[in-house]
Amino acid sequence: LADRLEGAWKKLRGQDKISEANIQEALREVRRALLEADVNLQVVKDFVAEVQEKALGAEVISGVRPDQQFIKIVHDQLVEVMGETNVPLAEAESAPTIVLMAGLQGTGKTTATAKLALHLRKQNRSTLLVATDVYRPAAIDQLITLGKQINVPVFELGTDANPVEIARQGVAKAREDGINTVIIDTAGRLQIDEDMMDELAQIKDTVQPHEVLLVVDAMTGQEAASLTRTFHDRIGITGAILTKLDGDTRGGAALSVRQISGQPIKFVGVGEKVEALQPFYPDRMASRILGMGDVLTLVEKAQEEVGIAEAEKLQEKILNAQFDFDDFLKQTRLLKAMGSLGGIMKMIPGLNKISSEQLEQGEVQLKRAEAMINSMTREERKNPDLLSSSPSRRRRIAKGAGYGLDDVSKLVSDFQKMRSLMQQMGQGQMPGMGLPGMG
Ligand code: GDP
Numbered sequence: 001l002a003d004r005l006e007g008a009w010k011k012l013r014g015q016d017k018i019s020e021a022n023i024q025e026a027l028r029e030v031r032r033a034l035l036e037a038d039v040n041l042q043v044v045k046d047f048v049a050e051v052q053e054k055a056l057g058a059e060v061i062s063g064v065r066p067d068q069q070f071i072k073i074v075h076d077q078l079v080e081v082m083g084e085t086n087v088p089l090a091e092a093e094s095a096p097t098i099v100l101m102a103g104l105q106g107t108g109k110t111t112a113t114a115k116l117a118l119h120l121r122k123q124n125r126s127t128l129l130v131a132t133d134v135y136r137p138a139a140i141d142q143l144i145t146l147g148k149q150i151n152v153p154v155f156e157l158g159t160d161a162n163p164v165e166i167a168r169q170g171v172a173k174a175r176e177d178g179i180n181t182v183i184i185d186t187a188g189r190l191q192i193d194e195d196m197m198d199e200l201a202q203i204k205d206t207v208q209p210h211e212v213l214l215v216v217d218a219m220t221g222q223e224a225a226s227l228t229r230t231f232h233d234r235i236g237i238t239g240a241i242l243t244k245l246d247g248d249t250r251g252g253a254a255l256s257v258r259q260i261s262g263q264p265i266k267f268v269g270v271g272e273k274v275e276a277l278q279p280f281y282p283d284r285m286a287s288r289i290l291g292m293g294d295v296l297t298l299v300e301k302a303q304e305e306v307g308i309a310e311a312e313k314l315q316e317k318i319l320n321a322q323f324d325f326d327d328f329l330k331q332t333r334l335l336k337a338m339g340s341l342g343g344i345m346k347m348i349p350g351l352n353k354i355s356s357e358q359l360e361q362g363e364v365q366l367k368r369a370e371a372m373i374n375s376m377t378r379e380e381r382k383n384p385d386l387l388s389s390s391p392s393r394r395r396r397i398a399k400g401a402g403y404g405l406d407d408v409s410k411l412v413s414d415f416q417k418m419r420s421l422m423q424q425m426g427q428g429q430m431p432g433m434g435l436p437g438m439g
Pocket residue numbers: 103104105106107108109110111112188215243244245246247268269270271272276
């Protein structure tokens with residue numbers, strides 16, 4: 001997807017104006033790209049029509065290239081469809097908040113149930129998990145095991161009880177115990193079938209949930225659309241959780257789910273572990289679908305803070321990996337001007353899994369790197385390879401900066417690693433890159 005759009009952008013580049021003629025090809029690429037990302041056909045059609053209208057009506061902003069402006073229009077439209085901001089989980093005025101999980105088998109409902117409980121605990125919301133998947137004994141055990149893992153109680157009545165009755169009693173129990181939120185895990189089938197829908201509908205009628213969350217496997221692709229329509233028409237969903245986004249999918253399902261149900265995606269699952277749940281951020285997802293990480297956000301932020309010209313130069317350098325230690329210094333200062341390192345790192349794909357501890361350490365490491373770079377000669381800064389071949393140069397720098405020889409050697413080798421990673425990024429790959437001195 002990234003490549004296709006990249007191609008379309010390139011064709012637009014060099015044109016001085018967005019016009020009916022030069023936009024058609026770019027629109028075709030967007031359309032093809034979205035289809036390849038497994039966005040539903042009708043959703044794609046609507047989307048492209050909307051982009052076309054906006055692009056043709058757009059005033060050309062001076063200092064911004066038409067291709068950039070076009071990207072922005074596509075991006076903004078994606079964000080508009082997917083919602084402007086994150087919508088948090090509902091909270092009932094009087095406890096318990098009742099959350100009903102829905103979805104096909106294997107999408108990650110049971111896992112998401114536990115993940116959600118852990119997430120809510122961080123907001124000091126107590127939870128009770130309710131096991132209504134009586135069709136597979138292992139399903140109840142799975143929830144019990146997860147509950148133990150995160151120290152959250154699980155309500156179950158074995159495999160002989162009626163799921164509707166289990167749900168009813170589970171909610172009653174939560175109310176009795178003063179629990180803040182009760183999450184009802186349900187059975188799924190491999191395909192949508194009437195019995196499953198009936199049962200879900202009955203559970204819903206009985207417990208009157210505040211949230212019905214459709215759990216959708218991001219790898220489902222095209223199917224996500226019909227799936228969403230069926231569940232939404234039949235049960236009525238209030239939101240969705242998109243799971244398995246840690247895979248290599250671009251997340252086209254997000255667009256379909258949102259467009260078809262009109263309901264927000266509230267969380268994304270990014271791994272098998274119970275910690276692997278994140279709030280859904282539409283703008284980040286838009287960039288992911290476009291295949292450019294949040295480089296866009298980075299560019300926007302840079303435009304605000306340091307002016308378009310410098311931001312473009314920075315972007316170009318990042319993408320072309322034509323930078324040396326001087327650029328690195330400039331870049332870290334630029335990053336500082338744009339806000340904390342943490343804020344920036346969150347926007348770069350692959351870097352958002354870094355913990356705050358690592359980030360703090362990162363900031364310290366950056367300062368050390370800066371000190372060492374300051375002890376380099378101009379020649380050495382321009383040509384980092386001089387240092388990898390000369391221990392005596394490294395020793396001199398170490399002395400000057402007040403660090404060990406090992407520190408300088410590590411800086412140089414990390415820097416070289418980063419440079420080659422960035423080169424890959426410039427070629428459209430997205431490695432989980434590291435900054436010099438980190439890790
Ligand atoms: P359910 O049938 O809908 O209850 O699905 P489960 O919760 O049992 O999950 C099915 C499989 O998907 C399990 O092996 C999970 O570990 C896995 N899984 C669930 N969520 C995620 C996710 O976000 N990322 C990855 N990689 N695997 C997940």
